[in-house]
Amino acid sequence: MVQAPRPPLLTGFVVLLSGIVLLAGGLWLAVIGGSWYYAGTGALLLATGVMLLRGQPSALLLYATVVAITLLWSLWEAGLDWWPLAARGDVIFVLGLWLLMPWVQRGLVHEDDWRRSRHPRGPALLLGSVLAAFALVAAGSWMHDPHELAGTTPPALGRTPQDHSVPDGEWHAWGGTNAGRRYSPLAQLTPENVERLQVAWQYRTGDVRGRPGEPVETTYEVTPLKIGNRLLLCTPHQVVIALDATTGSALWRRAMPIQGLGTLALQHQTCRGLSYRPPPAGSAASDFCAARLYMPTIDGRVHALDLASGRPCENFGAGGSIDLWDRMPHRRPGGYYSTSPVAVAGDRIVVGGTVLDNVSVAEPSGVIRAFDAETGALLWNWDPGRPDQTEPLPPGQHYTPSSPNSWSVAAVDEALGLIYLPMGNQPPDQWGAKRGAASERFASSVVALELATGRLRWVFQTVHHDLWDYDVPAQPSLLELSVGASTVPALVQATKQGEIFVLDRRSGQPLLPVSELPAPRTTMPGERSAPTQPKSGLSFDPRPLTEHDMWGATMFDQLACRIAFRRLRYEGRFTPPSLQGSLVYPGNFGVFNWGGIAVDPARQTAFTTPAYLAFVSQLVARPDDRALVVQGEERPHDSLPALNENFGAPYAVRLSPFTSPLGIPCQAPPWGYVAGVDLVSGHRIWQHRNGTVRDLSPLPLPFRMGVPSLGGPVLTAGGLAFLSGTLDDYVRGYEASTGREIWRARLPAGGQATPMTYLGADGRQYLVVVAGGHGSLGTRAGDHVIAYALPR
Incomplete structure (x- = not known):
């Protein structure tokens, strides 16, 4: 008796369901102007699923057509680019391999024919063959x-x-020096010996995020200083620590007193x-407070x-501190402070600060x-709302509310008598x-302001009428460039x-x-817009x-990203925010952020870390100045601010990264690079994707897809650059x-800070990384x- 085949019901249902989802989503995409591939493929898969449920061998022929169409369409859209190809073809390829399994094919022919090898082999x-072609194309893309x-x-x-303001083996300012180059003249570490780097010492600060009432963005972003044989740093919870720079042993520790x-x-x-601030001329380094540190607190x-x-x-000030709330309008403790180190220039310190983004007008x-570096007395104030009145504002008066601020790190040229400030909105x-x-x-x-008076020397605007949070995030870098036959004092400014x-x-x-x-x-x-x-x-x-740039882990979430892309307003960079939602690319995470770039004054080049993540910006009409309209389940606890509510404005804003339903970026990788540029010609010299998704995916997959970084690079005269800010937990050389x-070494936590390097008392060049996440x-x-x- 000839036994009828048992159709592969489960496989058929999977293919059928996949076809229904692709057909429905594909029709939606096509109606709003997108690709017809998904609707057409959905229809073919739906037919394939029905044929599988009926036990028809010709289902394999129809599915081979689906694979061939997918291969040709993928090559047309993505070329030989592996990750875009994978997103288009992974589901189709895996289902095709499954259909070739004996337990599936057995359900498409009579049992007697299967045992006697009389079943038709042509469809399989x-x-x-089509799957093999797909695999060859994939291998070629590798x-x-x-x-x-x-x-x-x-x-x-x-x-x-040479910059003789700082000894070669030390690091006196956040960017190494006031010039903000993030460059060290040390050359002991080289490309030939860097692979021998090993951990020399490790110190645990005891300050870990997760305390009740703290904001989500509690983070280590510190670059230590190295002065003499002391390494000096601060922590997110406002602790200042001094370590022996050669051994890592603690010298002293001070938890800063925080009011409120x-x-x-x-x-x-x-x-x-x-x-x-080094000891002033005429004072001994051993005198109490002759050599000083300045610490801004929350x-x-x-x-x-x-x-x-x-x-x-x-x-200094009142008992050792100055109050930045003096003469400040709209006092709200925590709503203003300096997240970045102050600038020290001779006998004065210059202080900017951060204000709350998108909370109110x-x-x-x-x-x-x-301020006077010795006494803390106010010397001048430059208020963007009253830029020509730099004499100290009389007590009882207030600075201009909500004026543009400078939250990042300033650079100083004492020879020119100027300080350079990156400004926000x-x-x-x-x-x-x-x-x-x-x-x-x-x-x-x-x-650019005059150090002596605070008067404006010049201003250069990087974005007109900024509606994207494209504030200038990075410290300017100062160096001399050869322009024609002249040497010109230059400023290099990286932007979001x-x-x-x-x-x-x-x-x-x-x-x-x-x-x-x-x-x-x-x-x-x-x-209005510019x-x-x-x-x-x-x-x-x-x-x-x-739409071709949309991506996903599977063709299904890629389809969702394509639909989302077509529904958003997008007319390229500087697409203004809108009620429907606008795609902002690059987003306010920035191509460059506060980590900035490192410049090599000898080669007149820069080591950069561009990142690319799209964001969605959607305005939401406010009914009044009290309702929380965009907080959702993220309503603030305790005293934390209601971010993005824009109290006093007609619209709140809903901001989010442009991600798929699975939470991965909707745009195809790479999302992060390292790149070298010539600062004289403006040419890009080299560029490579940088970083893996090992610490970003549910499984520790070491795929080198190129991920963003937050925290800048450091360059050395030995021909090396170091970076620890990538979103996987590594420091790289x-x-x-x-x-x-x-070279790379695994970090125990996120390294979103800029490394630094110095010479220890033992004559070894050290690289220091702060890893706090x-x-x-x-x-x-x-x-x-x-x-x-290096080993001793």
């Missing part, structure tokens, strides 16, 4: 990386002027670093500490102030209808939108061309996204001339300070 052979750019930086240009702790309206809780104060002991310098001022970030003339002039700009502006730091005039390009116009009533936006001759502005990764990025929490060196 055809399907196998050999080809369209995102790589190979090259070598030019050699050093003769004798480079537990009632602070904090958006961020971090400390990027300390500031150092309650809006700046403290002066004795370098040797950590004790307060009580002649009534925030503290973005005033920049200079007038809040709220995504609604600018009520901004005044001063905000329009100074927001999202680089400002991917521009690197190279300016003459005496005048603010561009050294590389800057053009004004047309920008999309807003459709919001009462709002008709053009500046673009530098040195730009990491990403290519505009298209690179050959600086080519960008080739030649980043709260809002969700990297692993820790409290580690790790020093690497």
Whole structure:
């Protein structure tokens, strides 16, 4: 008796269900102007599923057609780019392999024919051949990386002027020196010996995020200082620590007194670093408070500490601190403080600060102030709302509310007598209808002020009428560039939108061309947008996204991303926020953020870490100034602020990364690179994807997809660069001339801080990484300070 086949019911149902989902979603995508591939493939899979349920061998022929169409369509859309190909073909390929399994094929023929090998092999052979072709194309894409750019930086240009403000083996400021180069003249570590680096010592601070009432963005972002044989750093919970730089043993520790702790309206809780003032001329280094540290705290104060002991310098301000809330409008403890180290310039310190983003239209001022480094007396104030009145504001008066602020790190040129400040926006970030003339002039700009008086020397705006939170996030880098036959004092400014502006730091005039390009116009009533936006001759502005760039772990979430892309407003970079939701690319995470870039003054090049993540910005109408309209389940606890509510504005804003239903970016990787650029010509010399998804995926997959980093690189005269800020838990060493990764070490926590290097008392060059994790990025929490060196 001939036994009828038992159709592969489960397989048939899976294929049928896949077809239904693709057909429904594909029709939706097609109706809103997208690709017809998904609808057509869904229809074919639906038919294939029905045939499988009926036990028809011709189902394999129809499925082979699906595989062939998918292969050709994938090559047309993505070329030989592995990760985009994988997202388009993974489900189709795996289902095809499953259909070739004996237990599936047995259900498509009579049992007697199967035993006697009389079943038709043509459909299976055809399907196998098409799958083999798919596999060959995939293998070919592994050999080809369209995102790589190979090259070598030019050699050093003769004798480079040395910066003698800091001894070669030390690190006196957040960027190494006040020039903000993140460059060390040390050359003991080289590409030839870096693979021998090993942990020399490790220190645990005991400060780990997760305390009740703290903001989500509680994070280690500190770069230590190295002064003499002391290593000095601060922690997110406002502890200052001094270590022996050679052994890592603790010398002293001081928990800073915080006024109103537990009632602070904090958006961020971090400390990027300390500031150092050397002993003034005529004083001995051993004198109490002759050598000082300055520490800004989350309650809006700046403290002066004795370098040797950590004790307060009580002649500074009131008992060792100055109150930044003095003359400040809209006092709300926690709503204003300096997250970045203050600038020390001779006999004065210059202080900016951060204000709450997108909470209300009534925030503290973005005033920049200079104080006497010894006494803490106010010397001048530059208020963007009153830029020409720099004499100290009389007591009882207030600075201009909600004026543009400078939350990042300043750079100083004492020879020119100028301080350079990267500026932010007038809040709220995504609604600018009520901004005044001063905000329009100074927001999202680089400002040069005279150190002696605070008067404005020049301003260069990087974004006009910023509606995207494209504030200038990074410390400017100062170096001398060879332009023609002249040597020009230059300023290099990296920005969130991917521009690197190279300016003459005496005048603010561009050294590389800057053009004004047309920008999309807003459709919001009462709002306006700038008709053009500046673009530098040195730009990491990403290519505009298209539907082809949508990605996902599977074809299903890629389809969801394509639908989301078509539903959002997107007209390229500078698409204004809207009620329907606008795609902002690059997003406010930034191509570059506060970590900035590292510059090599000898080669006149920069080591950069561009990142690319799209965000969604959607305005939400406010019914009044009390309702929480965008908080959802993330309503603030205790004193934490209601972020993105924009109280006092007509619209709140809903901000989110542009991700698939599985929570991965909707745009195809790479999402992060390292790149080398020539600062004189503006040319990109080399570029490589950087970092893995090992610590970002549910399984520890070491795929080198290229991930963003937060925290900058450091360069050395030995031909190396180091970076620890990538979102996987590694510190990496690179050959600086080519960008080739030649060393890496696993970190116990996220390393979202900028490394530094120095010479120990034992004559060894040390590399120090702070690994404590980043709260809002969700990297692993820790409290580690790790020093690497060559074996003794």
